[in-house]
């Protein structure tokens with residue numbers, strides 16, 4: 001069959017100092033596998049660095065480097081390749097020791113080709129399963145991370161696309177946005193979508209650690225480096241090696257630490273506090289801030305060089321009040337997310353509650369919305385979020401900030417034009433929403449009737465209703 005030539009052949013690396021036995025193996029297995037031969041451990045290791053090997057078959061007794069020593073070196077290099085040990089001196093102790101060191105199996109010389117063939121197949125199957133498992137787990141994590149970012153807002157979707165595009169490259173990303181907008185969620189998405197997904201995602205909140213402890217948190221310290229340093233401690237840099245370090249609230253980092261951080265990032269190395277040993281690292285940096293860092297730079301509070309170093313890619317997450325179209329979907333998401341913890345299924349949101357949600361300014365952004373939804377879930381008697389169950393504080397504030405947005409005065413012609421355009425769009429949206437709300441109230445959610453009444457055709461009206469994420473059945477009598 002034509003196909004046979006193109007099927008994938010796993011590569012076996014055979015390590016044996018006896019040429020004769022290596023040749024016999026080659027003759028027996030070359031149909032099924034690509035065969036590489038090495039007659040000592042050092043040669044085997046060189047081959048491993050350059051060839052994609054699926055399985056290693058090694059003699060135990062060889063001059064210079066024994067099979068066990070080779071096995072140890074392979075594990076040190078972190079190659080997850082199954083190793084089968086061949087030994088003519090097959091004492092139980094030898095075998096047990098090899099197995100303890102992670103050999104897949106051992107077989108006795110003289111070789112029984114049929115047995116060996118079966119063992120090889122078993123080992124390959126096992127390792128395929130493991131690899132598949134690791135791959136699936138990584139995919140799932142990436143998918144989960146991404147799936148959790150709920151949005152229908154075009155600008156947010158653009159940011160999600162951008163996140164996907166830059167995740168794979170080792171470039172620093174600076175995420176800006178108010179507290180609770182989802183900055184950490186984006187940082188995690190970047191990590192789990194990157195080839196580093198199976199290494200650590202380490203985060204440090206620069207605003208939550210006393211200034212005098214930050215250096216040791218970041219770089220670790222040696223025993224006795226300062227009072228209270230009773231043992232050596234690894235810092236976040238060491239923990240994040242080959243992974244991602246999330247520098248949260250980077251704007252709060254004291255200036256003297258900004259210099260040290262910049263140097264460590266640029267040189268990809270650091271020393272622990274009180275230590276002299278230089279430690280090299282391979283880290284992907286993601287930083288976040290709820291301040292306007294550009295302004296902090298202008299005002300001399302944040303080093304310009306560090307700013308540019310961190311913001312190779314820049315994500316500005318919108319505050320919730322600038323993407324209120326996301327609110328209905330987020331509410332739904334949180335109802336589902338907390339269903340188990342709260343022990344209650346809530347299917348719907350009362351129209352009045354949704355109205356208040358849509359009109360509120362959300363200074364605490366998505367985090368605040370999540371908290372309010374949880375509270376309201378807990379205190380709603382049935383399977384609908386009702387106004388009576390809203391937190392009293394929220395109701396009070398929602399009443400006060402009815403129109404939401406805080407006024408800011410445009411400073412340039414461009415800003416004024418932008419603001420004007422935004423307001424027109426908002427008015428349009430609000431007008432449409434009120435229009436739909438009014439007619440659905442009147443027809444008790446009957447779309448056919450609502451269409452007749454307004455002159456829309458049914459499909460157009462339905463699309464409009466969908467755009468505003470209104471659930472007509474909320475209007476039933």
Ligand SMILES: Nc1ncnc2c1ncn2[C@@H]1O[C@H](COP(=O)(O)OP(=O)(O)O)[C@@H](O)[C@H]1O
Nearest residue numbers: 148149150178179180181182183184185366367
């Ligand atoms: N777009 C979103 N979709 C779903 N959940 C979100 C979204 N944005 C934020 N959240 C949730 O809101 C909370 C705050 O998000 P977080 O990433 O910690 O915000 P920040 O780091 O900007 O303060 C978290 O529970 C997070 O899961």
Ligand SMILES: [Mg+2]
Nearest residue numbers: 180183184248
């Ligand atoms: Mg945060």
